[in-house]
Amino acid sequence: MVEDEQEIRELMALHLLRQGYKVTECPSAEEAINELNRDSGYQVFVLDWMLPGMSGVDIIGKIKAKNPESSVLMVTAKTEPQDVVEGLEKGADDYIAKPFHPSVFIARVKSLLRRAQHKNSKAPDESEYSMGGLRMNFKTYEISFKNEPLHLTPSEFKLLGSLVQNEGCVLTREQLIENIQGEGINVVGRTIDTHVFGLRKKLGEWGDRIETIRGVGYRVKVDLA
Structure with a gap:
């Protein structure tokens, strides 16, 4: 989870932890890249767009190159149609606008996980x-x-x-x-x-x-x- 606002990051992490998921929190894109280099086994990346230094959309390509099976969920205040299109075209799998309802956030994460499992089950x-x-x-x-x-x-x-x-x-x-x-x-x-x-x-x-x-x-x- 890559989000520079601590309260939002901790809130999202709390909701995921309550669902039984393991969560790693990163306050910047650079720290997320370092974590990705240490462990490429993450299934879902939750990215804010506006981060200090490198933006969230800038690291989507790095995530997909390192772990092509992972999914990316953008959670951001940039909600204009052209922003959504840019995020998706950069490789994001889904997009949620801030502010968001926690139940919608959890449902989107679960949907991405189900999609990955469904895709693997159809692989043969x-x-x-x-x-x-x-x-x-x-x-x-x-x-x-x-x-x-x-x-x-x-x-x-x-x-x-x-x-x-x-x-x-x-x-x-x-x-x-x-x-x-x-x-x-x-x-x-x-x-x-x-x-x-x-x-x-x-x-x-x-x-x-x-x-x-x-x-x-x-x-x-x-x-x-």
């Missing part, structure tokens, strides 16, 4: 995805919900594939455009929103899992079961 066969009755085969481009075949356009399939393969994480519209752009597929601006609208209609109740992060992009909720 990354060509298949299954959650909540939805099944996708990335080799055959087949998709079904509750054993009923669905008919998606190539863009819709790629868009949904990007979201489910990054389950629990916010993807910006720019990231989604980059992921689904290709030969014969030209995606610009609000086209992503149109595709998401179509996806939700075709997916029925499963479509409720696709969350809109206003001003930023979309994510698929992690299965709580």
Whole structure:
């Protein structure tokens, strides 16, 4: 946990400790890097943006390079859409604005941990995805919900594939455009929103899992079961 304001840092640490998590507190990015060099086994990094010296977003790349399996949660007062987008594009997996409710903070940390566990459980066969009755085969481009075949356009399939393969994480519209752009597929601006609208209609109740992060992009909720 990297936060220069002691009261906030200790409060977040207390809530995590009460949930049974082990927490290491760092008041600066430099101290966090030193800790990372000593122990790269951390599962989640909680970063403030505005820190003395090096900022929180400046060390995301160092964290991911040292421990690519770890997740990064930004907890910051920089809440303009462009700030959120920058944090996510630098590699943050989720973003919470200050002030925040402790229950939301804990829920986001748990979500990142579940996502990591879910990803590891699916590692043996990354060509298949299954959650909540939805099944996708990335080799055959087949998709079904509750054993009923669905008919998606190539863009819709790629868009949904990007979201489910990054389950629990916010993807910006720019990231989604980059992921689904290709030969014969030209995606610009609000086209992503149109595709998401179509996806939700075709997916029925499963479509409720696709969350809109206003001003930023979309994510698929992690299965709580």
